[in-house]
Amino acid sequence: MQKQPPQKLVVLGATGTIGLNTLDVASRHPDRFLIHALSAQSRMSELAALCARHRPRYAVAGSAQAASQLKQLLADAAVNCEVLAGEEGLAQVVSDADTDQVVAGIVGAAGLLPVLAAVEAGKRVLLANKEPLVMAGAIVMPALKASKAELIPLDSEHNAIFQCLPGGYRCGATPRGITRIMLTASGGPFRDRPVETLSSVTPEEAIRHPNWEMGPKISVDSASMMNKGLEMIEAAWLFDLSPEQIRVVLHPQSIVHSMVEYVDGSVLAQMGQPDMRTPIAQALGWPERITSGVAPLDLETLGQLEFREVDAERYPCIRLAGEALKAGGVAPTVLNAANEIAVEAFLGKRIAYTRIPELIDKCLHAHQASEYMHSPSNELTAVLAVDNWARVFTESLICE
Numbered sequence: 001m002q003k004q005p006p007q008k009l010v011v012l013g014a015t016g017t018i019g020l021n022t023l024d025v026a027s028r029h030p031d032r033f034l035i036h037a038l039s040a041q042s043r044m045s046e047l048a049a050l051c052a053r054h055r056p057r058y059a060v061a062g063s064a065q066a067a068s069q070l071k072q073l074l075a076d077a078a079v080n081c082e083v084l085a086g087e088e089g090l091a092q093v094v095s096d097a098d099t100d101q102v103v104a105g106i107v108g109a110a111g112l113l114p115v116l117a118a119v120e121a122g123k124r125v126l127l128a129n130k131e132p133l134v135m136a137g138a139i140v141m142p143a144l145k146a147s148k149a150e151l152i153p154l155d156s157e158h159n160a161i162f163q164c165l166p167g168g169y170r171c172g173a174t175p176r177g178i179t180r181i182m183l184t185a186s187g188g189p190f191r192d193r194p195v196e197t198l199s200s201v202t203p204e205e206a207i208r209h210p211n212w213e214m215g216p217k218i219s220v221d222s223a224s225m226m227n228k229g230l231e232m233i234e235a236a237w238l239f240d241l242s243p244e245q246i247r248v249v250l251h252p253q254s255i256v257h258s259m260v261e262y263v264d265g266s267v268l269a270q271m272g273q274p275d276m277r278t279p280i281a282q283a284l285g286w287p288e289r290i291t292s293g294v295a296p297l298d299l300e301t302l303g304q305l306e307f308r309e310v311d312a313e314r315y316p317c318i319r320l321a322g323e324a325l326k327a328g329g330v331a332p333t334v335l336n337a338a339n340e341i342a343v344e345a346f347l348g349k350r351i352a353y354t355r356i357p358e359l360i361d362k363c364l365h366a367h368q369a370s371e372y373m374h375s376p377s378n379e380l381t382a383v384l385a386v387d388n389w390a391r392v393f394t395e396s397l398i399c400e
């Protein structure tokens with residue numbers, strides 16, 4: 001068989017958890033993958049160190065100021081790499097003619113424009129960054145269908161479902177023969193803590209996840225289970241499902257990463273260690289299997305796997321996300337934006353943890369009464385305007 005040339009990878013959010021895990025897996029297969037571009041918003045010394053190690057052709061910094069700092073660091077280390085900046089730099093590297101695969105590891109809505117640009121340029125997009133689909137699935141998914149791009153989910157639950165769907169399945173299509181999917185949720189660090197004490201939890205406690213190591217925003221989302229709420233909306237877009245076809249099951253061990261139920265009563269599950277390098281390797285190598293560095297699963301040592309119903313009182317964010325999913329239109333855009341602002345305020349110690357769902361609820365209600373209620377959800381400018389409105393509104397509630 002003729003040897004394939006290495007795939008050229010663009011890693012967006014290279015200094016984050018997803019970015020670093022991607023570089024770990026890719027560097028185990030130097031014959032298969034070449035790092036073409038790396039990006040980071042801030043912390044330029046970390047980005048410069050990654051450039052020295054992986055020798056990308058391009059590096060994208062968050063701002064012009066960060067770019068000049070990065071240029072200096074790279075010159076001092078004698079690393080030859082073209083430095084770009086901001087949204088334009090991201091758009092350039094994802095749509096570069098040489099780029100084969102784009103790993104979307106930026107956190108939050110900031111990932112929307114680069115993800116959309118990569119899809120429009122027809123690339124294979126490995127999507128960890130769920131917020132763009134939540135806020136603008138009605139834009140991203142039609143763009144996917146209109147291009148030759150492929151979307152492969154990296155989010156562990158969605159990657160699990162992708163693995164359990166019939167061979168040849170491509171995201172965006174309605175899967176054949178399935179009744180519903182079951183997303184598993186660990187319940188986060190507060191699953192056994194008395195509900196009445198939740199108002200006093202600190203950001204440090206919230207980001208200490210029992211099973212996974214992740215960035216601060218998604219860690220808080222995992223504690224509140226807004227992460228699972230966002231994932232319900234993400235799943236509805238990726239797999240073309242109705243809200244009724246999406247269930248959430250509490251599974252404290254994070255070994256079963258999600259399940260697909262078929263019309264004949266079969267339930268297929270994907271299992272593995274809670275380590276993002278498994279879904280990353282599955283997506284990077286797809287349709288082949290490649291090694292990830294993850295230890296094998298030892299079921300005898302694990303002993304038991306548990307599954308429970310989700311406690312609605314403990315996790316009000318699940319209900320809010322479910323309502324936004326059912327309402328459709330720009331309601332998920334509002335939910336996502338309000339959540340991003342509330343989580344940032346909680347991490348900055350400006351609000352109590354329990355105010356996160358309160359603020360999102362208020363913002364969703366205010367939106368129903370606002371001029372933005374009937375904004376088209378399939379127009380980028382309308383979605384960005386709603387996103388901005390919800391951010392300003394939530395911030396105003398925090399400042400009250």
Ligand code: NAD
Binds near residue numbers: 041062214215218
């Ligand atoms: P992180 O905070 O560890 O890293 C975020 C990265 O994005 C950093 O490189 C940062 O420089 C960059 N970034 C931040 N703000 C930016 C901006 N405004 N513009 C451009 N770049 C910016 O986050 P993470 O945990 O790696 O998560 C990344 C995304 O992947 C999130 O959307 C998250 O929900 C999703 N995800 C993460 C995990 C995980 O295990 N960490 C699992 C599933 C999904």
Ligand code: MG
Binds near residue numbers: 156157
């Ligand atoms: Mg997930």
